Amino acid sequence: MSAMLEVEALEVFYGASQALFGVDLTVEEGQAVALMGRNGMGKTTTIQSICRMLPVRGGRIRFGGRDITALPSYRAARLGLGLVPEGRRCFPNLTVTENLIAAARPGPWTLKRVRDFFPRLGERADQYALTLSGGEQQMLAIGRALMTNPRLLLLDEATEGLAPVIRREIWTAIAALKAEGLSILLVDKTLSEILPLADACVILERGQSVWHGDPGALTDEIERRYLGL
Ligand code: ATP
Numbered sequence: 001m002s003a004m005l006e007v008e009a010l011e012v013f014y015g016a017s018q019a020l021f022g023v024d025l026t027v028e029e030g031q032a033v034a035l036m037g038r039n040g041m042g043k044t045t046t047i048q049s050i051c052r053m054l055p056v057r058g059g060r061i062r063f064g065g066r067d068i069t070a071l072p073s074y075r076a077a078r079l080g081l082g083l084v085p086e087g088r089r090c091f092p093n094l095t096v097t098e099n100l101i102a103a104a105r106p107g108p109w110t111l112k113r114v115r116d117f118f119p120r121l122g123e124r125a126d127q128y129a130l131t132l133s134g135g136e137q138q139m140l141a142i143g144r145a146l147m148t149n150p151r152l153l154l155l156d157e158a159t160e161g162l163a164p165v166i167r168r169e170i171w172t173a174i175a176a177l178k179a180e181g182l183s184i185l186l187v188d189k190t191l192s193e194i195l196p197l198a199d200a201c202v203i204l205e206r207g208q209s210v211w212h213g214d215p216g217a218l219t220d221e222i223e224r225r226y227l228g229l
Pocket of ligand 1 (some may be wrong): 015029037041045046
């Protein structure tokens with residue numbers, strides 16, 4: 001195994017206010033890593049920094065062996081970082097197919113393959129994204145990231161606000177992507193859903209990574225201390 005993503009001592013500010021105080025995390029090729037922590041601990045900030053949507057003040061981000069710390073987001077995306085952002089963020093006034101095509105980059109994930117993977121996106125092809133259900137919008141957000149043919153898929157709260165049956169559908173889809181070897185970094189608050197999928201966990205506490213390890217090594221004490229359970 002070699003590291004797909006290496007984040008070291010990451011420090012990020014919003015204006016004068018520091019949000020990350022030293023985040024370390026590694027995603028090995030083909031691994032799914034769960035980034036966890038209570039509300040406001042820096043998970044979304046970490047994901048957005050990796051995707052180069054926020055300036056980095058300290059530390060280093062390496063992706064596929066290359067230093068991307070100072071790269072603009074469109075170049076990071078071209079290197080293969082596929083973000084499924086919190087809140088889904090599809091283009092509301094484009095159709096499902098237009099949303100997918102707008103993201104397309106060459107590779108094994110084509111419009112046909114994405115529709116085979118999420119048949120609902122084929123059935124809703126000509127509907128505007130704003131008319132989709134929450135679950136369908138989430139499928140579209142994942143489908144759009146797949147259309148970029150990413151080497152690493154970053155999922156920020158992919159099941160937030162969805163009904164249990166739809167959540168299961170989304171988790172099944174993510175598990176299938178992992179099974180075919182895609183590297184994944186995911187943020188989610190529901191431990192019972194995220195842990196079966198994760199090869200490794202990283203916990204953030206006030207903008208710092210304070211624990212990392214195998215999901216099996218997560219004790220009740222660590223969960224109580226850092227995840228508030
Ligand atoms: P949640 O689970 O609630 O999404 P999170 O772990 O993703 O939380 P972040 O959203 O990364 O946490 O927030 C980390 C810190 O940065 C928090 O203290 C938050 O208030 C602050 N923060 C986030 N976004 C901004 C912003 N746009 N401007 C200023 N501060 C921000």
